[in-house]
Amino acid sequence: MIKLDPKVPDGPLAEKWNKYKSSQDLVNPANKRKLDIIIVGTGLAGASAAASLGEMGFKVKVFGIHESPRRAHSIAAQGGINAAKNYPNDGDSIYRLFYDTVKGGDYRSREANVYRLAEVSNNIIDQCVAQGVPFAREYGGMLANRSFGGALVSRTFYARGQTGQQLLLGAYSAFMKEINRGNVTFYPKREMLDLVMIDGKARGIITRELNTGKIERHSAHAVVIATGGYGNVFFLSTNAMNSNGSAVWQCYKRGAAFANPCFTQIHPTCIPVHGEYQSKLTLMSESLRNDGRIWVPKKKEDAQRIQKGELKPTEIPEEDRDYYLERRYPAFGNLVPRDVASRAAKERCDAGYGVGNTGLAVYLDFADAIKRLGKSVIEARYGNLFQMYEKIVDDNPYETPMMIYPAVHYTMGGTWVDYELQTTIPGLFATGEANFSDHGANRLGASALMQGLSDGYFVLPYTLQNYLADQINVPRFSTDLPEFDTVEKDVKSRIDKIMNVKGDKTVDTFHRRLGHVMWDYVGMGRNEEGIRKALSEIKEIKEDFWKNVRIPGHPEDVNLELEKALRVADYLELGELMALDALDRKESCGGHFREEYQTPEGEALRNDKDYTFVSVWEYKGDGEAPALHKEPLNFEFIEVKQRSYK
Amino acid sequence: MNFTLKIWRQENPNAKGGFETYQLSDISADASFLEMLDILNEQLVMEGKVPVAFDHDCREGICGTCSLYINGRPHGPDSGITVCQMHMRNFKDGSTITIEPWRARAFPVIKDLMVDRQAFEKIIMAGGYISVNTGNAIDANSIPIPKQAAETAMDAAACIGCGACVAACKNASAMLFVSAKVSQFAVLPQGKIEAKRRVKNMVSRMDELGFGNCTNTYACEAECPKNISVSHIARMNREFFISKVTSPKKEV
Missing domain, CATH: 1.20.58.100 (Fumarate reductase/succinate dehydrogenase flavoprotein-like, C-terminal domain)
Incomplete structure (x- = not known):
């Protein structure tokens, strides 16, 4: 029977994390060298943790399924990363980023975790700039910002349409620096196939070396799972082909409870499905909704003629277009959160107003933005996305509107963790998309990168140290033990x-x-x-x-x-x-x-009366029904309201 | 569409490889090149044969994993994209397509079309970073950076580390890859502090690993899926020269 203790520190919201840090246990430098940490996964969450823990002096072993850590799927994130810097002077604050994230997640996340995320968001930007991440800048040399869904402020930092790539390369470079210093070892082409526990604590993993098929054993004092989400359950998703849920699943079967598995993010702006042979779906960044307007024909007969190829979108006059997001949500317009935008697209297509030859697509139109700003500005902002679209669809989005449709993108659910990012197995931690912690029932755009780096750079180095502080007398484990x-x-x-x-x-x-x-x-x-x-x-x-x-x-x-x-x-x-x-x-x-x-x-x-809780599932054995536990969510600092973007 | 495929098959790093020919029919022009290979592999599995091993992951041109040498060109006939972004509409119906792995001494074949590119990691390890630890950073806007410098750094940082530059080069040189990293940091104030050490260490590691030298044919730039410019090689050479003539004899 598992015990769910979220371990949230007492006190006012804004003081919890500081209080934790000032009262946690530390490990002295001489003892750090004697402690081993296994990190599985080399994306933002894994690479940033590897670098930070290596710098601190722990001995870190990192496992990745690719030959290079830089190939992890964080690399593909396009639009940006949120932070509460308030550089544009538009009223942003830590509290507002926290509030937007909890509201965006439809009041199904843990307040204290989300506040901490908002709190360290600013340190992430500082850290990345220090590493040489080439964020977009204004002419005065200051950092540029743009807007993302679910926010009324511009708090998203970006590096063209390749923000994930640049942030990952930053974390990767810090990680490579630590390999060079000797504290971190990278094991390429290893897939984790199981977790090893000794006396109820996570103490090692079993991997398969993908180039030879060799099964290997690795031991450590603690294990961190940073293997991302499980969106590929759906076969077609925006996840990379090798992204998978196996590490998280094997941990579940060894006793790490799984939280909110059904919370899946369907991203509204992806290139529509075109054939049964298709292997994956391609995302068109949410940042496009800063300038693109989403619409379908107002008349069903126009939609039908478009589906048959008899009519082009550019031939439909302005008054016959239904900008349904602007119509339904005047306050947020095209920048409503992802879940709302996806559902609205599905609603229009199900009602028979969809476009494309399948009727399962809507338009994302840049004609107004090009008129207002000129083609060169649009090209500078989104050039790589437009090129990507044109190569796949064989159609020029500068001239005809893009066609988009929702697709599986991210999983908010994941391994259950407490405030320390520790799972229900002592010594097993989960970070980034692999855990469930910060996004509730819906993640806001540009928040995944923020969470991955927050966990890896600024949270885990503290909380993992707190765990390891009482392990200093535990010698290194032999992999010849019967448990292995x-x-x-x-x-x-x-x-x-x-x-x-x-x-x-x-x-x-x-x-x-x-x-x-x-x-x-x-x-x-x-x-x-x-x-x-x-x-x-x-x-x-x-x-x-x-x-x-x-x-x-x-x-x-x-x-x-x-x-x-x-x-x-x-x-x-x-x-x-x-x-x-x-x-x-x-x-x-x-x-x-x-x-x-x-x-x-x-x-x-x-x-809210019956479901203000995290669903936490415990594995009960092969063929047995899993047990459901509930972690109640107490909203002490935020008033829970009907979520409205109107 | 119908195609004849001539594919390099090689059982392991030490085996002798060779071309095998396969026929594929009824391929949609909208299928991507890798989806076409997926279809071939499904067929091979159904025939009880071992499918063709090839590297791929994100399938949207950013992870740098896919690495096929198609009809004599890295990443195939289209320019400015990776193999995974290429669609069959770029090929003539009924044509023969030859598919090989990257070929370079520093990139040994693992199996069929998969190669080992860990030599790139070793070069980055030698100095492809700014030595700053987590938690030390000052406020991001206290380092103003001219927009032009940030753009140049971003142009260089767009490298996906796929190795097409090495595959395209008759000398199997890694100069474009190395210079893109050197250049990114050389134009940024944060990167200038250890610029001299960085370029020296990265270049010497590159030489140790068996990559060739640059003889200015620019094949790397022509085949780079991210259009990284050879001007970064010029900047790296300049940085290297400055480093050689101005570094102290004994490094601290």
């Missing part, structure tokens, strides 16, 4: 089992099928009947998978099909938990839209 034998045997038998199915269907066949079920029933709109259907279909796919999957080649070799199969086996279980969680939460909030619970205007209808 047992877990390694489990991993090997899992691999043998999957290799020995020797069926007649490819891994992708199953993944695609699972994706369809998840998208149709546990996607943008969910209802009880659909979710029940999903549960029974996932079960069928799972049975079929274990009877009929085919993996050629050998496990002791580069084996890309085996890598995929191990991940899909976990997705099949994870998808089931997502559906269970969606079924249990009988309210609509943020990205979780239960069709049974909506206002007469079609907005999400929360049920």
Whole structure:
């Protein structure tokens, strides 16, 4: 039976983090050298933690699935990173960033964690500039800002449309610096396949070396999971092909409870799906909504003619266009949060006003912005995104409006952590997208980068040290211990089992099928009947998978099909938990839209009386129903209101 | 669309590789190049054969993982993009497409089309950073940076580390990659403090790792998916020269 103690320090909101830092336990420099830390994942959360903990003098072992840490998927984040600097003098503050984040998450996040995030946001920008991150600047040499969804201020810092790339390269360079100094070791091409526990504490991992298939054991005093989200459950998502949920899932099966699995972010501006062979979806940054206007035809017959290719969007006169976000949400207009924008697009398309040959797309139009600012300004702001769009769609967005549609982008849910980012397994920490902590039921744009770096640079170095302070007398662990034998045997038998199915269907066949079920029933709109259907279909796919999957080649070799199969086996279980969680939460909030619970205007209808809690799921064994625990959310500092962007 | 594919197959780093020919039919012009390879691999698995190993990840041109040498050009016939951003509409229906891995002494083949590019990491490790620890930073706006300098730094920092420059170069030189990092920091005030050490250490590591030298053919710039300019090589050479003639004999 797990114990949920969020360990939030007492006292006023603005003093909690300082209070924690001034009263936590520290480790002296001579003892730091004797303590090992394993970090799994090299994205923003992992690389920043590796660099910071290495600088402090701990011995850090970092594991990544790529040959280089710089290939982690944080690299693909486009639009920007939020901070409460208030450089534009438009009324921003730490409190306002905190408030917007809690409201944006539809009041389903933990106040103290979010406040801390807002508090350290400014240090992140300082740190990145010191590292040489080339953020956009004004002519006077000061940093430039732009707006993102869900905010009335401009607090987003950016480096063209490649902010994630630049921030990751910053964290990566600091990480490489520490490798050079000798405190950090990088293990490339390693996929974590299981967690090793000794006396109830996380003490090591089992990995597979992807170039040789070799199964390896690694030990440490503490383990950090920074492996990102599980959006690839849906098969099609904006996640990279190798992004996966297996590390998080294996930890769940060893006892790390999983929080809010059904909270998935569907991003409103992605390039629409074009064919069954498609392997992934491409995001068009939310920053485009600063200047682009979203619309569909006002008349259904125009939409139908566009779908048949008989009419072009540029031929539709202004008065026949429905700028539905500006119409429904005059205060925030095209910059409503992602969940609201996605749902509104789905509503129009379901009603028959969608465009493109499938009818599952809306326009994002820059004609007004080009008229107002000139093509060169738009090109300077979004040039790389426009080029990306043109290469994929073969259409020039400077001349005809872009076509976009929502797609799976981010998972707010993840491993449950307390204020210290520690999971329900002592010594196991989770950071970045891998944990559930800061975004509630919906994440605001430009906040993922903020959270990843906040966790890695400014939170974990303190909280992990606090944990390690009472481990200074614990000697390094040998990987010959029986605990390692047992877990390694489990991993090997899992691999043998999957290799020995020797069926007649490819891994992708199953993944695609699972994706369809998840998208149709546990996607943008969910209802009880659909979710029940999903549960029974996932079960069928799972049975079929274990009877009929085919993996050629050998496990002791580069084996890309085996890598995929191990991940899909976990997705099949994870998808089931997502559906269970969606079924249990009988309210609509943020990205979780239960069709049974909506206002007469079609907005999400929360049920604060019964659902102001974090759903925390505990694994109970193979084939057993997981147990649901509830972490109540107490809003001491914010008044909980109906979320409105009108 | 229909294609004949001639693909380099090599079982492991020490095996002797060779081309194999495959036929593919009914490929959509809107499929990406890597999706076309996915379809081929699905077919191979169904035939009980081992699929073609190739590197890829983000499939939107930013992670720098994909690395195919197509019809004699890194990242294929289109310019300014990576393989994963290229679509089959760029090829003639019925044509033969030759696909090889990057070929350079410093990038050994792992399997089929996958190569090991860790040599790049070793160069960055030698000095591709500003030595500042977490928590030391001053307010970001207390370092004003001219817009032009920030833009130049960003042009250089846009490098995705894919290695197309090395693959394109007849000398397998890594000068464009190294110079992009040197240049990014050389134009920023934060980076100037250790500029001399940085360029010296990075260049000497690059030489140790078996990359060739630059003979000004500019193939790297032509094939770079991010259009990184060779002017960064000129800046690096200048920085290197200054460093050589002005550094103290004994480093502290």
